[in-house]
Amino acid sequence: MTIGIIGGGASGMAAALAAAENENVQVVLMERQARVGRKLQATGNGRCNLTNLHALEGGYHGEAPAFSEYALEAFGPEAALSWFRGLGLYTVAEASGRVYPYSDQANSVVDVLRFALEKPNITLKLGFEAEKVKKTSGGFLVQSREEALECDRLIIACGGLAGTKLGGSMSGYKLLRSLGHKCTKLRPTLVQIKTSWGGVAGLKGVRANCHATILHNGEKTAESAGELQFTEYGLSGPVIFEISRDVCQGGGDWVCRLDFLPHIQEDELKTELLGRKATALPASELLTGILHNRLGRVLTQAAGIRSGCAISELADAELEQVARTVKGFEVPLTEPMGMDCAQVTAGGIVTEEFEPQTMESRLVPGLYACGEVLDVDGDCGGYNLQWAWSSGRLAGLHAGRKDT
Numbered sequence: 001m002t003i004g005i006i007g008g009g010a011s012g013m014a015a016a017l018a019a020a021e022n023e024n025v026q027v028v029l030m031e032r033q034a035r036v037g038r039k040l041q042a043t044g045n046g047r048c049n050l051t052n053l054h055a056l057e058g059g060y061h062g063e064a065p066a067f068s069e070y071a072l073e074a075f076g077p078e079a080a081l082s083w084f085r086g087l088g089l090y091t092v093a094e095a096s097g098r099v100y101p102y103s104d105q106a107n108s109v110v111d112v113l114r115f116a117l118e119k120p121n122i123t124l125k126l127g128f129e130a131e132k133v134k135k136t137s138g139g140f141l142v143q144s145r146e147e148a149l150e151c152d153r154l155i156i157a158c159g160g161l162a163g164t165k166l167g168g169s170m171s172g173y174k175l176l177r178s179l180g181h182k183c184t185k186l187r188p189t190l191v192q193i194k195t196s197w198g199g200v201a202g203l204k205g206v207r208a209n210c211h212a213t214i215l216h217n218g219e220k221t222a223e224s225a226g227e228l229q230f231t232e233y234g235l236s237g238p239v240i241f242e243i244s245r246d247v248c249q250g251g252g253d254w255v256c257r258l259d260f261l262p263h264i265q266e267d268e269l270k271t272e273l274l275g276r277k278a279t280a281l282p283a284s285e286l287l288t289g290i291l292h293n294r295l296g297r298v299l300t301q302a303a304g305i306r307s308g309c310a311i312s313e314l315a316d317a318e319l320e321q322v323a324r325t326v327k328g329f330e331v332p333l334t335e336p337m338g339m340d341c342a343q344v345t346a347g348g349i350v351t352e353e354f355e356p357q358t359m360e361s362r363l364v365p366g367l368y369a370c371g372e373v374l375d376v377d378g379d380c381g382g383y384n385l386q387w388a389w390s391s392g393r394l395a396g397l398h399a400g401r402k403d404t
Contacts, residue, residue, distance in 0.1 A: 011371025
């Protein structure tokens, strides 16, 4: 029996290794790029946040979030780490639950998977771009421009549209739709957000720990705490990725309220600033020693502090306004950056058309799907790769089973 797998990313490699555990099957892993795991190699800023110890506690989205539960429980974070340890990978967990390779290099993750694929019953077809898939009486016919491959069962693990520069594409959605499956609306998530605030360019590259709250027409829709990074066009960093999923979807006013000192009460900050009135330093240096210098100057200006005066000349009310600004600076939002900048795709192939216990299509027997191509996306911090390992392994095990 031959198992065809389209897509050599995280879920595709997991599926191939699982299917190949049955030594009586032949696995053909088809990847359109020159090597497997290219997108994986770029995750986590090149560090590869491969799972999260809290992934079983929730953090997954889609039209039917419960679809992911069986796969995650069958092969959760601990099982994934044990699996990777068996492949030779050392890992380290942070207090947040995020897990990285001990080497701090994504290459280590890609390499152990690539070496594991060197099995007698696994064949890699690199540079093979599947353009058409047909259901035949005996299985499936997968066609590229140059050749056609036959297989008894087929797993589509093409990933999502996000990260187009690294290989994200519409391929998986198109192939599954050609076989009768439906797809939800696709949109970027874990992505930077643009702002119309003119001061953002002057803060390009500045990082700050903060608490961020997303407001839509004045109502809170999401919040998170962590590292923020200013870009030339808007806001980035883990704290933004975590709350970017549904930002600017629909009309109305979207605002990000930033608390740059979330562990300090506003009254405490007011007292600190009032204590600085004894100095003759310029008012622009009021927040020196508290925040990044550039950020401090921008916030002082945003609070309406007069330029050219000394801190000692500021009224108590002005210092209180600075404290309020630091604790609740509002940045207007316009739209998320596009799919080429996104780490993950929200939306995908409708999951109710697949069996959650096997990842097999309810419409086409012998067809399976896994990973980001399905309408499942997770929070920032290793959740999406855990879904890739869990769903890929489940699909591979069942596609490679002996029974029909």
